[in-house]
Amino acid sequence: MNDVNPTAAALLGLLHAGEATGYQLWDTAREFIGDFWTVTRSQAYRELARLAERGMVQAQPTRARSARPYRLTDSGRAAFAEWLVVPPGPENIRYPLLLTLSFGQFLDDDRLLEYVAEHRSAHAERLRRYQEFDADPMFDKYQRSTLRFGIHYERAVLAWMDELPGILRGSDDD
């Protein structure tokens, strides 16, 4: 009926804060939900166009730089509310490093561990950033909840990475 996909729903959710252009929505999506729900620019524009067709958002007069803000309609608000009460599905992880690792028999272990080390610094950096945010009182409890996920996740990844040299170099057999 009025069903929207999660990405469209996210845009509707963000539009509750007031009208915004595709670019702005993409940008805020990146900042607020980008760590667990990617929205590309093309996608934002396409979903907005579809939502407009279906009357869930309404294009406003264009501003400078031909910026076209969209405003949430009642129908859009309703569709968002409907989407919100659908039990969320399982997560989906795509981790190229693990894919490479699983074919490790065709590569040398040192190379693998280099890849791991490169990723490690990025994860350490993200953890540091998350922990800064965590100390910041400006976030509400929902943002804090997702932030806490990030912290647990990054810590797990780091712990795992620290374990890898022992596993890979530990034994040459298998």
Added chain:
Amino acid sequence: MNDVNPTAAALLGLLHAGEATGYQLWDTAREFIGDFWTVTRSQAYRELARLAERGMVQAQPTRARSARPYRLTDSGRAAFAEWLVVPPGPENIRYPLLLTLSFGQFLDDDRLLEYVAEHRSAHAERLRRYQEFDADPMFDKYQRSTLRFGIHYERAVLAWMDELPGILRGSDDD
């Protein structure tokens, strides 16, 4: 040049173990790399067709049930080797529960915690399964490495979920 996408590369990797049909590849991919790299059936068939066009796999005479096995060619082996030495990119997580959670202000906390509880049991079950595998000596060190990721990950998710009631119910403000 001979660049293949990660999914195609995974199929080439699996084909090192001997010729296989699209169905078989999909099935083994699910089992071996499915936890961090999903390959759908349609995708497996499509990538095989593309790889065949490019001469990286070769269709063998069809067997029963019009099963068409593919065999790795030298060119395919080379393409896989090339792919393997490309540093793997960052992971990509799509977690609908976190998306819903980030819009938690429009939902009641009890409902959110119900969603969390439902997911929790699935994660607990996966952790249990992983830990069984971890005790099994039949896995080589590369499989064990990816398995260890799963264990760290599931533990992190569970720890996070156990923290949530305190965060969501702890304070009504923000």
Added chain:
DNA sequence: CCTATAATCGTCCATAGTGGAACGTCCACT
């Protein structure tokens, strides 16, 4: 004030990934 540079904004396109419907074949079991 002027200009280079960066940020904002939109469109378009090729490629990649998801999920399920539809359909046929073969096997095991009753």
Added chain:
DNA sequence: AGTGGACGTTCCACTATGGACGATTATAGG
């Protein structure tokens, strides 16, 4: 002999990714 389930393929609609291209506006330095 019939039937349910596993195997196997095709096709399709929808969703997502990432980058190219081009235009406009803000802003910072000279």
